[in-house]
Amino acid sequence: MDDAAPLILARHLTKRFGAFTAVDGVDFEVAPGEAFGFLGPNGAGKTSTMRMIGCTSPISDGELTILGMDPRRQGADIRARLGVVPQHDTLDNELTVRENLIIYGRYFGLPRAECQRRADELLEFVQLSDRGKDLVEPLSGGMKRRLTIARSLINEPDVMLLDEPTTGLDPQARHLVWDRLYRLKQRGVTLVLTTHYMDEAEQLCDRLVVMDKAKIVAEGSPRQLIERYSTKEVAEFRFPAGVQETLDGQFDGLGDRIERLPDRVLAYADDGEAVVIAARDRGLHPETVLVRRSTLEDVFLRLTGRSLIE
Amino acid sequence: MTALRITPMFAFGSRRALRMVERNLLVYKHQWLGLLSGFFEPFFYLLSIGFGLGRLVGDVAGPGGQTIPYALFVAPALLAASAMNGAVVESTFNFFFKLNYDKTFASILTTPMSPADISLGELAWALMRGAIYTVGFLGVMVVFGLVRSPLILLTVPGALLIGFAFATVGMAATSFMRTWQDFDLIQLVILPLFLFSGTFFPIDAMPEGVRLLIQLTPLYHGVDLLRTLSVGVVGPDTLVHVAYLTVMGLLGLAVVSRRLDKLLLK
Ligand SMILES: Nc1ncnc2c1ncn2[C@@H]1O[C@H](COP(=O)(O)OP(=O)(O)O)[C@@H](O)[C@H]1O
Numbered sequence A: 001m002d003d004a005a006p007l008i009l010a011r012h013l014t015k016r017f018g019a020f021t022a023v024d025g026v027d028f029e030v031a032p033g034e035a036f037g038f039l040g041p042n043g044a045g046k047t048s049t050m051r052m053i054g055c056t057s058p059i060s061d062g063e064l065t066i067l068g069m070d071p072r073r074q075g076a077d078i079r080a081r082l083g084v085v086p087q088h089d090t091l092d093n094e095l096t097v098r099e100n101l102i103i104y105g106r107y108f109g110l111p112r113a114e115c116q117r118r119a120d121e122l123l124e125f126v127q128l129s130d131r132g133k134d135l136v137e138p139l140s141g142g143m144k145r146r147l148t149i150a151r152s153l154i155n156e157p158d159v160m161l162l163d164e165p166t167t168g169l170d171p172q173a174r175h176l177v178w179d180r181l182y183r184l185k186q187r188g189v190t191l192v193l194t195t196h197y198m199d200e201a202e203q204l205c206d207r208l209v210v211m212d213k214a215k216i217v218a219e220g221s222p223r224q225l226i227e228r229y230s231t232k233e234v235a236e237f238r239f240p241a242g243v244q245e246t247l248d249g250q251f252d253g254l255g256d257r258i259e260r261l262p263d264r265v266l267a268y269a270d271d272g273e274a275v276v277i278a279a280r281d282r283g284l285h286p287e288t289v290l291v292r293r294s295t296l297e298d299v300f301l302r303l304t305g306r307s308l309i310e
Numbered sequence B: 001m002t003a004l005r006i007t008p009m010f011a012f013g014s015r016r017a018l019r020m021v022e023r024n025l026l027v028y029k030h031q032w033l034g035l036l037s038g039f040f041e042p043f044f045y046l047l048s049i050g051f052g053l054g055r056l057v058g059d060v061a062g063p064g065g066q067t068i069p070y071a072l073f074v075a076p077a078l079l080a081a082s083a084m085n086g087a088v089v090e091s092t093f094n095f096f097f098k099l100n101y102d103k104t105f106a107s108i109l110t111t112p113m114s115p116a117d118i119s120l121g122e123l124a125w126a127l128m129r130g131a132i133y134t135v136g137f138l139g140v141m142v143v144f145g146l147v148r149s150p151l152i153l154l155t156v157p158g159a160l161l162i163g164f165a166f167a168t169v170g171m172a173a174t175s176f177m178r179t180w181q182d183f184d185l186i187q188l189v190i191l192p193l194f195l196f197s198g199t200f201f202p203i204d205a206m207p208e209g210v211r212l213l214i215q216l217t218p219l220y221h222g223v224d225l226l227r228t229l230s231v232g233v234v235g236p237d238t239l240v241h242v243a244y245l246t247v248m249g250l251l252g253l254a255v256v257s258r259r260l261d262k263l264l265l266k
């Protein structure tokens, strides 16, 4: 482990809305330069956690230290060093693309000339230089996301908080965003992000926690999590409509573990090919068979039991 | 001797509030026409009621008992009413919209700006706009020969004070609003204030009880303040008006400063 003091330290961090507990006593820490992720389904409490870290939502219980400071007393000082990309774009629709960046820099108290210089640089970085004079509204979802990322960088933050940075974007737009985030990471910016995309977590995160129903259920690097909670490979069997329901018991003992989803059966094993052969020997005739490596999706399935036949 | 320490009743906002003004200036660079509307409202009222109706009414008794044309009687009242209206619209409907639906405030809160900075900035901006309208309206009064005293220049800070008082109380009220329906209540308060605060006719015309009641309401003080300044007849009443509106504004601010964090930081 890194012996540098953690940038973010949460102990028993809790967020309540009235009687409802959105974040239930979670512990985590984020080291400098790390890309740290919260992976979890909708409603897990990711945004609530991020907003507490962003000092825009008071914590209900527990302890939270960000950059060595206390959000309850030093919120403004902390926010001055954060770059926030909220889940839903909050661009200023009454201003142009470039003005959005400049005025945001002004909120941080930067001199006007410096804001202009950084705005042009950042527009370049997110490939929006030619849209600087346009209003925000006609931009595509991907462009707005990139602009939001540029905006969050105007104060040259030490930590970026990215809440579902690519949700709702098409694959090309996602890859462009990932590429920019990857560059930031290489520059040493600490990234804290939430996602419910397993591939995003695998692509971007050095380390992540899996969140479900307001709690953290596992923590580790993507590889560690897969090793710990899944097998090396997975064999996926799809059957013609109506057939899967008739196969009760016939998968028992194939591989280390079987997961039955509504549309397919997953057999977890270190040697997927061997499982496929064994299935064939048992006289099973799937429509399609796919052997693949385990992903965080499998980890999540294992940890939460979710998306089992419901 | 112990040093005398003055503890403020509330700490509210910082110089960062000016950034909100800066933002609004940027916005209005794109939609400067929107700025004009606030000027035309009192101007049209003045043409229609001051001069149109004034022709039927003739001269009336103004402050200090001097006889003045009806247009001069009604013009400062229209100015006061429009300062109230502008402040109320801005601090209730618009403020509620920005609090709950517009994402602009939410995005600004992720910077070092605090809810108090934002509110104070919005307040400052509303007042600045009000000051521009007031100066424009005074220009119209000059053109129509409705100037009797250099004290009329004091209607600019006077109108600002009215705007301040109504805007902070408006924000305070908005901080308790839950739905758009709640705003019907505001109209229910504003309209009678507009009509019966000595705006269009002297409150002496009212029965004694009603008159005393009117003297307790804020727009009456605003109207009479601007009217006495316009005509150049100032006295102890003027101070009472100023004191009333100042206290009202500070009370509003005190409530807002206690409620805003709760509203914006959930
Ligand atoms: N302001 C709020 N008031 C009441 N409940 C809320 C509020 N914000 C979030 N919640 C609830 O808290 C839970 C977690 O929400 P959230 O943190 O947004 O989850 P996620 O980002 O993982 O989807 C949800 O059930 C949500 O409805």
Ligand SMILES: [Mg+2]
Pocket (backbone or CB within 6 Å): A043, A046, A047, A048, A087, A163
């Ligand atoms: Mg969320």
